[in-house]
Amino acid sequence: MSIRFLGVPHSGQDRLPVYSFRVPAGFPSPAADHLERHISLDELFDLRAPHMYLVQVEGDSMQGAGIYPGDLLIVDRSRDAEHGDIVIAAINTEPVCKRLYRRNGVVVLQSENPAYPSRHVMEGDDLVIWGVVRYSVRDHAQ
Structure with missing residues (x-):
């Protein structure tokens, strides 16, 4: 079994406003008085080009x-994948998003849905780790 690490570069410069309050999931509050600062998504998600990239999820x-399904994953290709990390990988050239289990020479790619078996x-087998998933982003307007 061989395990390799690789990924795709990402870069971004836009800055977004950050407000000094937490948003209640109930009645809305006027936000203009609470503008604290502006932050870039690079800062918020600790994006370090060229070590980060995005990938869209397919399947459940x-x-x-x-x-x-449809979530965007922010993936860090600079981190070494450790036991328990969610990774983007290719097993015999087939790309997957799975939880990595690695103990005592045993490597398993684990689904987080009981309808799917472990691999x-x-x-x-040729296992290539493309990066460690750091964040997921979901479009709630769907």
């Missing part, structure tokens, strides 16, 4: 981890 195998990485 990771819903137990709060990752749903044990066997001798002769």
Whole structure:
């Protein structure tokens, strides 16, 4: 079994306003008086070009981890994947998003949905880790 790490670069410069209050999920509050500062998405998500990239999720195998079809994942290719990390990887050239289990020489790509089986990485398999998932972004306007 071989494990390799690689990824795709990302860069961004836009800055967004950050308000000094937490938004209640009930009655809205006027926000203009609470503008604290502006922040870039790079700062907010600790994006470090060229080590970060985005990928869109297809399928429901990771819903137990709060990752749903259509979500955008922010992936860090500079981090070494550790036991328990959610990774973007390719197993024998097939791309996947799974939780990585690595203990005592055993490597498993685990779905977070009981409808999907675990994928044990066997001798002769080629596993390439493309990065560690840091954040997910969901479009709530759908």
